[in-house]
Amino acid sequence: MSSAFWQKSQLKLPVIQAPMAGGATTPQLVATVSGAGGLGFLAGAMLSPEQIGEETARIRALTDRPFGINLFVQAPPAPAVAELEPALKLLAPWHAELGLAPPSVPASFCQPFDRQFDALLALRPAFASFTFDILDAARMQALKQAGIQVIGTATNLAEGLAWAQLGADAVCAQGREAGGHRGTFIGPQEQSLRPMLSLVYELAQNLPVPVLAAGGIMNGKDIAGAMRHGAQACLLGTAFLRCPESGISAPWKQALAAAQSGATRLTRAFSGRMARGLDNRYMEEMAKSQDQLPAYPVTNALTGPLRAAAVQAGRRDLMSLWAGEGVALARELPAAELVAQLLAEWQAAYR
Numbered sequence: 049m050s051s052a053f054w055q056k057s058q059l060k061l062p063v064i065q066a067p068m069a070g071g072a073t074t075p076q077l078v079a080t081v082s083g084a085g086g087l088g089f090l091a092g093a094m095l096s097p098e099q100i101g102e103e104t105a106r107i108r109a110l111t112d113r114p115f116g117i118n119l120f121v122q123a124p125p126a127p128a129v130a131e132l133e134p135a136l137k138l139l140a141p142w143h144a145e146l147g148l149a150p151p152s153v154p155a156s157f158c159q160p161f162d163r164q165f166d167a168l169l170a171l172r173p174a175f176a177s178f179t180f181d182i183l184d185a186a187r188m189q190a191l192k193q194a195g196i197q198v199i200g201t202a203t204n205l206a207e208g209l210a211w212a213q214l215g216a217d218a219v220c221a222q223g224r225e226a227g228g229h230r231g232t233f234i235g236p237q238e239q240s241l242r243p244m245l246s247l248v249y250e251l252a253q254n255l256p257v258p259v260l261a262a263g264g265i266m267n268g269k270d271i272a273g274a275m276r277h278g279a280q281a282c283l284l285g286t287a288f289l290r291c292p293e294s295g296i297s298a299p300w301k302q303a304l305a306a307a308q309s310g311a312t313r314l315t316r317a318f319s320g321r322m323a324r325g326l327d328n329r330y331m332e333e334m335a336k337s338q339d340q341l342p343a344y345p346v347t348n349a350l351t352g353p354l355r356a357a358a359v360q361a362g363r364r365d366l367m368s369l370w371a372g373e374g375v376a377l378a379r380e381l382p383a384a385e386l387v388a389q390l391l392a393e394w395q396a397a398y399r
Contacts, residue, residue, distance in 0.1 A: 065383075204234065216257060226285070271390065286304075311326050319368070320348060
C-alpha cells in the first residue's frame with residue numbers, strides 16, 4: 049500500500065470530502081477537512097468564475113494544505129421555446145402552491161464552463177475533478193502543464209477506461225448509493241447504477257490508474273471495505289452534510305437528522321438528470337411526468353425559483369434534499385472531529 053493514492057497525496061487518511069454543489073460545500077468545510085488530514089474539495093460547478101476565485105482565496109486563507117476544485121463538464125444549452133412548454137406547464141401548479149408567479153425561461157441555464165475552466169487553471173489547485181462528461185485532450189494537457197492532478201468520474205467501465213486513456217491521474221467510481229447527481233456520460237443513466245463495491249472492484253481490475261470509491265461510505269468500516277475491493281481513497285459527501293461547516297439550509301439539516309434507512313430515491317424531476325435525495329411529495333407526484341422534463345441543466349434552471357421558495361418556506365416536501373443511501377448514519381459533528389473519528393474507525397477495521 050506504500051504507493052496508494054492517499055499516501056502519494058500526503059493525506060493522513062484516505063478520505064476525500066466529496067464536492068457537493070448548491071451551497072453544501074463551504075470554504076470552511078474544504079479547509080477543515082484538508083487541515084485535518086483529508087482532502088477537501090470545492091464544488092465550483094454552480095459558481096461564477098469570479099466566485100470560484102473568491103471561494104478559493106477563502107480556503108487558502110484558512111489552510112495551506114492541498115485541496116481540489118470540481119466542475120461539471122457541460123456546454124451551454126439553447127433549447128427552443130417549444131421544448132420548454134411541457135416543463136413550464138408541469139411546474140406551474142407547484143409555483144401556484146407557493147404563491148410564485150408562473151414559471152418562466154431564465155436568461156441563462158448554467159455557468160459558462162469554458163470560463164470556469166480558465167479560472168480553475170489560473171488558480172492552480174492541487175486537484176481538479178470533473179463530472180457529467182469528459183474533457184477534451186487540449187484541456188487535459190493544460191491541466192497537466194499546470195501541475196494539477198485530474199480526477200474523472202465514472203459510473204461504468206467504459207467511462208473509467210475513457211478517463212484513463214485521456215490521462216486522468218485517478219478515476220472516481222460513483223456507485224448507485226451516492227447522493228446527488230449521477231455522473232454518467234456514456235450510455236443511459238438507468239443502466240449505470242452499479243453498487244459501489246462491485247463498480248470499484250471492476251474498475252480497479254481494469255484501469256491502469258488509481259480508483260477512488262464514492263457512494264454510501266459513512267464510516268471507517270465502509271472505507272476499509274471499499275479499499276479491500278481496490279479503492280485507493282474514498283469520497284464522502286453525505287457524511288459531511290450534518291457538520292456545522294456544511295452550508296445547507298436548516299430544513300435540509302433537519303430532514304437529514306430525521307432520515308431513516310431507505311429514505312432516499314433517484315429522481316430527475318428537480319434537474320433533468322438522475323439524482324439521489326430524500327424521498328418527498330414532489331418526487332413522488334412528479335415520478336410519472338419527469339421524463340417530459342428537458343435534460344440538465346435546463347430543468348435545473350427552470351426549477352431554481354421553486355426550490356429557493358421551498359427553502360424559504362421550510363417546505364421539505366418540495367425541496368431537493370440530496371443525500372446518499374447511508375444518510376441514516378450521518379453524524380452531527382464538527383468536520384475535524386468527524387475526520388478524526390473516521391481515522392480511528394478505519395484503523396480499528398484493520399486490527
